[in-house]
Amino acid sequence: MRVAVWLLSLVVVAHSSCDDEAATTSASAQSSSATSGAGGAGGAPEPCFDYASFAPTPAVSFADDVMPVFAQNCNSATCHGSTTSPDGKLYLGRASMNDETTLDTVHGNLVGVAATRAPTMMRVAPGDAEHSFLMIKLDGDFACPQVACGTLGCGVKMPHGSSKPKLDIGVRNTIRSWIQNGAPRDANSGGAAGAGGMGGAGGTGGG
Numbered sequence: 288m289r290v291a292v293w294l295l296s297l298v299v300v301a302h303s304s305c306d307d308e309a310a311t312t313s314a315s316a317q318s319s320s321a322t323s324g325a326g327g328a329g330g331a332p333e334p335c336f337d338y339a340s341f342a343p344t345p346a347v348s349f350a351d352d353v354m355p356v357f358a359q360n361c362n363s364a365t366c367h368g369s370t371t372s373p374d375g376k377l378y379l380g381r382a383s384m385n386d387e388t389t390l391d392t393v394h395g396n397l398v399g400v401a402a403t404r405a406p407t408m409m410r411v412a413p414g415d416a417e418h419s420f421l422m423i424k425l426d427g428d429f430a431c432p433q434v435a436c437g438t439l440g441c442g443v444k445m446p447h448g449s450s451k452p453k454l455d456i457g458v459r460n461t462i463r464s465w466i467q468n469g470a471p472r473d474a475n476s477g478g479a480a481g482a483g484g485m486g487g488a489g490g491t492g493g494g
Contacts, residue, residue, distance in 0.1 A: 333427070333428075335428050335430075335431035335432075336417075336422075336426050336428060336431075336463075338416070338417045341460075341463065341467070343460075343463065343464035343467035343468055344460070344461065344464040345464075345468065346468075347461055347464045347465040347468060348465075348473050349390070349394060349465060349470070349471065349472055349473050350390055350473060352461050352465065353461065353462055353465050354380060354385055354390060354393065356454070356458055356461065356462060357379040357380055357393070358380060358383060358385060360445075360446055360454060377396060377397075377403070377410065379393055379396070379397075380392075380393045390472070391472065394470075394472040396410070397410045397411040397421065397470070398410075398411045398413060398470045398472075399411070399412075399413065402420035403439070404420070404436050404437060404439045404440065404441055404442050405420045405423075405434065405435055405436045405437060405441070406437050407435045407437075408420045408423075408434075408435060411466055411470050412466070413466065413469045413470040414466070414467060414468075414469050414470075415466070415467075416462075416463045416466035416467050417433060418433050419466050421462070421466070422459070422462070422463055422466065423441070424442070424444060424445040425444070425445050425453065425454060425459050425462065426444075426453070426459060427444035427453060429441040429444075
């Protein structure tokens with residue numbers, strides 16, 4: 288009788304140990320999945336930006352707030368700073384000292400112009416950041432329902448490169464607010480827009 292009880296105890300302990308291992312493995316897998324799902328390699332894409340709860344910052348300046356972001360993060364000579372063959376066929380100005388003529392050119396290249404990779408979408412749709420391809424590129428929201436890329440595909444996020452993170456959300460929201468506010472071309476109140484932008488590095492195919 289004692290032997291039978293002892294054997295039964297071993298079976299219970301062994302069964303309990305297997306359950307614990309399975310639970311640990313499952314938890315580890317869930318943790319790994321959650322990590323990769325938050326923008327990790329091979330994981331699920333991040334959720335689309337929540338425009339329903341977004342309150343734009345008022346009075347964002349194209350010259351003083353938006354252009355410096357492009358200057359610092361996008362306008363190298365091999366990217367959107369090339370005057371002859373800019374990436375995505377989108378010229379976004381120089382890396383520094385952008386004068387009023389350049390600001391006019393960049394604004395004209397963005398606002399109300401069809402995106403190269405998404406011809407049914409505007410690069411910047413005034414008052415509608417959600418349907419502006421520039422924000423799709425900056426957020427990396429290519430899987431969101433409003434995105435309609437053409438035969439060239441959506442390309443990659445801005446800034447490009449797997450080692451380069453997205454621009455800080457505050458920086459992206461500055462551009463998002465400018466678009467939501469109507470994407471105006473204001474006067475340059477702070478001198479030539481230079482490379483004093485906020486965060487990030489590199490740029491790519493914003494067309």
